[in-house]
Amino acid sequence: MSHSPKKTYAMTIVDLILAGDLRATARLLRDIDDELPTARNILKKLYPHTGKAHVVGFTGSPGVGKSTLVDQLTTRYRQEGLTVGILAVDPTSPFSGGAILGDRIRMQRHFLDSGVFIRSLATRGHFGGLTRSTFDMINVLDAMGKDVILVETVGVGQDEVEIAHSAHTTVLVTVPGMGDEVQAIKAGIMEIGSIFVVNKADREGSRGTVRELRNLIELGLRHSEDASWLPPILETEGVKGRGIDELHLAIRRHKEYLFANDRGQLDEVLRKRARNQLIEALKDEALKTLLQRRQARGLSLDVLIRKIIAHESDPYSLVQEMLSEELQ
Amino acid sequence: MSHSPKKTYAMTIVDLILAGDLRATARLLRDIDDELPTARNILKKLYPHTGKAHVVGFTGSPGVGKSTLVDQLTTRYRQEGLTVGILAVDPTSPFSGGAILGDRIRMQRHFLDSGVFIRSLATRGHFGGLTRSTFDMINVLDAMGKDVILVETVGVGQDEVEIAHSAHTTVLVTVPGMGDEVQAIKAGIMEIGSIFVVNKADREGSRGTVRELRNLIELGLRHSEDASWLPPILETEGVKGRGIDELHLAIRRHKEYLFANDRGQLDEVLRKRARNQLIEALKDEALKTLLQRRQARGLSLDVLIRKIIAHESDPYSLVQEMLSEELQ
Numbered sequence: 123m124s125h126s127p128k129k130t131y132a133m134t135i136v137d138l139i140l141a142g143d144l145r146a147t148a149r150l151l152r153d154i155d156d157e158l159p160t161a162r163n164i165l166k167k168l169y170p171h172t173g174k175a176h177v178v179g180f181t182g183s184p185g186v187g188k189s190t191l192v193d194q195l196t197t198r199y200r201q202e203g204l205t206v207g208i209l210a211v212d213p214t215s216p217f218s219g220g221a222i223l224g225d226r227i228r229m230q231r232h233f234l235d236s237g238v239f240i241r242s243l244a245t246r247g248h249f250g251g252l253t254r255s256t257f258d259m260i261n262v263l264d265a266m267g268k269d270v271i272l273v274e275t276v277g278v279g280q281d282e283v284e285i286a287h288s289a290h291t292t293v294l295v296t297v298p299g300m301g302d303e304v305q306a307i308k309a310g311i312m313e314i315g316s317i318f319v320v321n322k323a324d325r326e327g328s329r330g331t332v333r334e335l336r337n338l339i340e341l342g343l344r345h346s347e348d349a350s351w352l353p354p355i356l357e358t359e360g361v362k363g364r365g366i367d368e369l370h371l372a373i374r375r376h377k378e379y380l381f382a383n384d385r386g387q388l389d390e391v392l393r394k395r396a397r398n399q400l401i402e403a404l405k406d407e408a409l410k411t412l413l414q415r416r417q418a419r420g421l422s423l424d425v426l427i428r429k430i431i432a433h434e435s436d437p438y439s440l441v442q443e444m445l446s447e448e449l450q
Numbered sequence: 451m452s453h454s455p456k457k458t459y460a461m462t463i464v465d466l467i468l469a470g471d472l473r474a475t476a477r478l479l480r481d482i483d484d485e486l487p488t489a490r491n492i493l494k495k496l497y498p499h500t501g502k503a504h505v506v507g508f509t510g511s512p513g514v515g516k517s518t519l520v521d522q523l524t525t526r527y528r529q530e531g532l533t534v535g536i537l538a539v540d541p542t543s544p545f546s547g548g549a550i551l552g553d554r555i556r557m558q559r560h561f562l563d564s565g566v567f568i569r570s571l572a573t574r575g576h577f578g579g580l581t582r583s584t585f586d587m588i589n590v591l592d593a594m595g596k597d598v599i600l601v602e603t604v605g606v607g608q609d610e611v612e613i614a615h616s617a618h619t620t621v622l623v624t625v626p627g628m629g630d631e632v633q634a635i636k637a638g639i640m641e642i643g644s645i646f647v648v649n650k651a652d653r654e655g656s657r658g659t660v661r662e663l664r665n666l667i668e669l670g671l672r673h674s675e676d677a678s679w680l681p682p683i684l685e686t687e688g689v690k691g692r693g694i695d696e697l698h699l700a701i702r703r704h705k706e707y708l709f710a711n712d713r714g715q716l717d718e719v720l721r722k723r724a725r726n727q728l729i730e731a732l733k734d735e736a737l738k739t740l741l742q743r744r745q746a747r748g749l750s751l752d753v754l755i756r757k758i759i760a761h762e763s764d765p766y767s768l769v770q771e772m773l774s775e776e777l778q
Contacts, residue, residue: 449778
C-alpha cells in the first residue's frame with residue numbers, strides 16, 4: 123500500500139507545493155474546487171506545514187476599492203521581499219472562468235511575479251461552503267510558504283463575517299457618504315475589524331465618516347471585555363497610493379500586537395479559526411456523505427422534493443427520517 | 451402519548467398561529483431562533499397550511515434603501531386589503547435586541563397595524579444557518595395567512611443568493627453611481643433578479659445605471675435558456691414614494707407570469723425552493739445532531755480544537771474520524 127501509485131502522486135504533489143511550485147498548487151486548488159477526495163489527502167499532508175503566514179482579511183461592500191488596496195499593499199510587501207498569496211472570495215460570480223479572468227485584469231502588474239500567487243474563489247453551486255474552501259486555500263498558500271495572505275471578501279453578509287474569522291487581522295473598508303453602510307458596520311461587523319479604512323477619501327464627507335467610525339469604535343470598546351487594541355481608522359486613496367504606507371504599518375502593528383509576549387489575543391484568534399474550520403468542514407462533509415450514501419442506494423432527492431412541493435410531507439419530517447436512517 | 455401535555459401545547463400553538471395570533475407566532479419565531487426541538491414539531495404541523503403566500507425578496511447592499519421600498523409597498527398592499535409579513539434578514543446584527551429595536555424604528559407606521567407582521571432575523575452565533583431560519587419563518591408567516599411576504603436581505607453574498615431562492619419573485623435594488631456594484635450584479639446575482647430597481651433615482655447617473663443594467667440583462671437573456679420573462683428596470687425614490695406604483699405593478703405582473711397557464715416557471719421556482727429548504731435543513735440538523743451526540747458522550751470540541759492549533763492533527767482527519775464514528 124505504501125507504494126501504490128496514488129500515494130506516490132500525492133507525495134509528489136505535496137513536495138512540489140511545499141517547494142512553492144505554481145502548477146502543482148494551481149492543480150490542488152482546482153481539485154479543492156471540484157471537491158475531489160484526493161484533495162483532502164493532500165490537505166492533510168500539508169497541514170503540519172501551516173501556521174507561518176500572516177493572514178489579513180479585507181471586507182466591505184462591492185465598489186469600495188478593496189482590490190486596489192490589496193494590489194497596492196502587494197507592491198509594498200514585494201518591495202520588502204515578502205511573498206504574497208491573494209484570495210479573492212467572490213460569492214457573486216458563478217460564471218465559470220469569470221473569476222479567473224477577473225484576476226488577470228485586476229492584478230496585471232503582479233501576474234508575472236512568481237512571488238505573488240493570486241486565486242479567486244466563487245461559489246460554484248456545489249454543496250461545499252465558501253468559508254470552508256477559503257480555509258482550505260489559506261492552508262495551501264500558507265504551506266507553500268507565502269509570508270502574507272491577503273483575503274478579499276465581497277459584502278457584509280454572514281459568510282463574510284465567518285470568512286473574516288479565517289484571518290488574523292481584518293481590515294474593514296468603506297467609502298465616504300455611505301451613511302447606511304456605517305449603520306451596517308455599526309450593527310454587526312464592528313467587532314471583527316482590527317483596522318478601519320475609509321477609501322476614496324478625496325470624496326466629500328470623508329472626515330465625517332471617520333468621526334462616525336471613531337464614535338462607534340469607542341462605543342464598542344466600552345462594551346468590550348478587551349480594550350487592549352484600539353482599531354485605527356485610516357483614510358486612503360487606493361488608486362493614488364495615498365495612505366498605503368500607513369495601512370501597511372497598521373497591519374504590521376496589529377501582527378506585532380497579536381504575537382506580543384502576552385499571547386492571550388493570539389490564542390483567542392487561533393481558537394476561533396480552528397473552531398470555525400472544524401465546524402465548516404464537519405457541516406460540509408456530513409451533508410456530502412449523507413447525500414452520497416443515499417445516492418449509492420439509488421435514493422434521489424427528487425422524490426423528496428416532489429413530496430415537499432405537493433405538501434405530501436414536510437422538510438422537517440423528511441430530514442429527521444434521513445438522519446435516523448444514516449446515523450448509528 | 452396522544453394526550454400528553456406537550457402535544458396539547460403544540461396543538462394549541464398551531465391553532466393559534468393558523469388563526470393569525472400574534473403572540474403565539476412571536477413565541478414560535480423565538481423558539482425557532484433558539485433552535486428548540488418543540489419548534490420543529492410545530493413547523494411540521496404548520497407545513498400543510500403553507501403555499502398560499504406570494505414571497506417577494508429584496509436584496510442589495512446596505513444603504514440602497516430596501517427598507518424604505520418595503521415600507522412603501524406595505525402601505526400599498528394594506529390599501530388593497532392584503533395582509534403583509536415582513537422578514538428583515540440582517541446577518542450583520544449579532545447584538546441581541548438590536549434587530550427588533552431596528553424594526554420598531556424603521557416600521558413605526560405599520561407597527562400598530564395587525565395586518566402587518568414584522569420580524570428581523572440576525573445570526574446569533576448558533577450553528578443554525580440564516581437561510582434555514584428564513585425558510586422556517588416564511589413557512590410560519592405563510593401558514594398564519596399573510597397574503598404577501600416581503601423578505602429583505604442585506605448584501606450580495608452567498609447567503610443572500612440562497613435566501614433569494616426562498617422567494618417567488620426577487621427584486622434587486624441598487625442606487626446610481628455604484629459602478630462596481632453593477633459589476634457585482636453583473637458577475638453573479640443578475641440571474642436571480644425578477645425585477646431591477648434603481649432607487650434614489652434623483653441622484654446623478656441614474657439613467658446611466660439603468661442603461662448598464664439593461665445591457666447586462668440583454669446579455670444575460672441571450673445566454674439564458676428561458677427568455678419568457680424580461681426583467682423590468684424601474685427608477686424609484688423610496689422616501690418620496692416615486693415609482694412605488696410601478697414597482698407594485700411589476701411584482702404583481704411577475705406573480706401572474708409565474709402562475710400563468712404554462713406552469714413551467716412556477717414549477718422551477720417551487721423545485722428550487724423545496725430543494726434549498728431540504729438541503730439547508732439537512733446540513734444544519736446533521737451538524738447539530740453530530741455535535742449533540744458527541745457532547746452526550748462527554749466529548750468536547752475543545753480537545754479537537756487544541757489538537758488543530760498545536761498541529762497534532764488536522765481538521766480534515768478529525769472530521770473524517772468524527773463522521774466514521776457516528777455514521778452507520
